[in-house]
Amino acid sequence: MIGSFVYDALPVRVVFGRGTLSAAAAEVERLGAKRALVLTTPQQEAEGRRLGAGLGGLFGGIYAGATMHTPADVTEAALSIMTESGADCVVSLGGGSTTGLGKALALRSGVDQLCIPTTYAGSEMTPILGETRDGLKTTVRTLDVLPETVIYDVDLTLTLPAALSATSGINAVAHAVEALYAQDRSPIVSLMAEEGIRALAVALPAIIRDPQDVEARTQALYGAWLCGCCLGSAGMALHHKLCHVLGGSFNLPHAETHTIVLPHAVAYNAAAAPEAMAAIRRALGAADAANGLFDLICGLGVPQALAEIGMPGDGIDRAADIAVEKPYWNPRPIERDAIHALLARAHAGEPPLSETVSKAA
Structure with missing residues (x-):
């Protein structure tokens, strides 16, 4: 039996398939952005730099310090790099740690996000951000942290252990x-x-x-x-x-x-x-x-x-x-x-x- 309910359809563009990473530059342009800051963990910096090269003139730099649980001090460091680079968009390549950092930057600055997940975490599809400060993790739910576009490329998961x-x-x-x-x-x-x-x-x-x-x-x-x-x-x-x-x-x-x-x-x-x-x-x-x-x-x-x-x-x-x-x-x-x-x-x-x-x- 179906009763009363409320369903909010979230406004996220999804590009799904194999080889879809090649669409990254076009998707950044679709957002109207001019300079994109690529975000990764230290372990995925090389992949992030290759992605940056593929962005061509849209590549505004890389911050490779994302870490789990989105510590506030890491976000502040990334925000400083983003400001210096003049980036008006972030491209998050990785799992939940990198996606979380992108969300934290969007919350503080209002920049658009392109997420390219390489794990199955799922954070890229949510308007939820969890941040850690002083040993306590808190969450906020707001459309301000919802990514505008997500590229799912099956090929990127083939090397996931x-x-x-x-x-x-x-x-x-x-x-x-x-x-x-x-x-x-x-x-x-x-x-x-x-x-x-x-x-x-x-x-x-x-x-x-x-x-x-x-x-x-x-x-x-x-x-x-x-x-x-x-x-x-x-x-x-x-x-x-x-x-x-x-x-x-x-x-x-x-x-x-x-x-x-x-x-x-x-x-x-x-x-x-x-x-x-x-x-x-x-x-x-x-x-x-x-x-x-x-x-x-x-x-x-x-x-x-x-x-x-x-x-x-x-x-x-x-x-x-x-x-x-x-x-x-x-x-x-x-x-x-x-x-x-x-x-x-x-x-x-x-x-x-x-x-x-x-x-x-």
């Missing part, structure tokens, strides 16, 4: 999962979410088997686009709150944190969101949503425990306290003891509680 492809892909799945039970969910978003989860659940194991599988890479990038659309059109809940706490306060790697926490957050909400759980089960072909996700992750051979990625055991108490201090909306009430137990299971790498157990609890 298999393990990073897996965690980046599960990070994308997390966006779709939460959109299924978000406060502002809608039938349109739910359709995209289920299809996005399905595409990635099929593609990621294939990529682990053969990172050069072009069809799997295409399916994964397609799924990531859909999942990013979901995050852009619907709100966030417990899973993203926990990941923001763990990333911002403990400096844990973004994609790996999402990968580990997701099955546990789903188990926490299972009894309160039965329609969402049914959609996840259909997309995975699994009998249980939370454990289906856990099994998918196990099969990808990536970390399953927060302890494996640097989370100290004595930090669980602090993380639980921060998570309940200013909680995001969630279908199940946020209870400090239950959150602590969730984090403890995720820290140890234990399987999530099944839906049956969650309903009985």
Whole structure:
């Protein structure tokens, strides 16, 4: 049964395919920009310089200092370079760290953004910016940070290491999962979410088997686009709150944190969101949503425990306290003891509680 809902279609131009990186200069010109500052991480600086060469006279310089969780001091350094270069547009080449920096610059200066993602993070499709200052990560939602144009080039993902492809892909799945039970969910978003989860659940194991599988890479990038659309059109809940706490306060790697926490957050909400759980089960072909996700992750051979990625055991108490201090909306009430137990299971790498157990609890 379909009830009342509100759906905001976001104004993002998408160019999807193989070899589409060659359209970058034309897309910058389409924005009316004269000088573009290319943004990358230090690891992707060489790729950024090649992109700059392809921009020709539109290339205004490069800032290769993007890093995860968008620290405010990095943004200020990039803003200074952008001002000096006279750039009126930023071109973000990379994953969520680079996209986040581009958004932060757009928020402060109003410049247009062209995003060229090389991972499956999905941030390029959202009007959401997460920034870290003084050890705390906060988010803002505004169309001022929504990129104007996104170029998806499947060829750019062929060199993405298999393990990073897996965690980046599960990070994308997390966006779709939460959109299924978000406060502002809608039938349109739910359709995209289920299809996005399905595409990635099929593609990621294939990529682990053969990172050069072009069809799997295409399916994964397609799924990531859909999942990013979901995050852009619907709100966030417990899973993203926990990941923001763990990333911002403990400096844990973004994609790996999402990968580990997701099955546990789903188990926490299972009894309160039965329609969402049914959609996840259909997309995975699994009998249980939370454990289906856990099994998918196990099969990808990536970390399953927060302890494996640097989370100290004595930090669980602090993380639980921060998570309940200013909680995001969630279908199940946020209870400090239950959150602590969730984090403890995720820290140890234990399987999530099944839906049956969650309903009985």
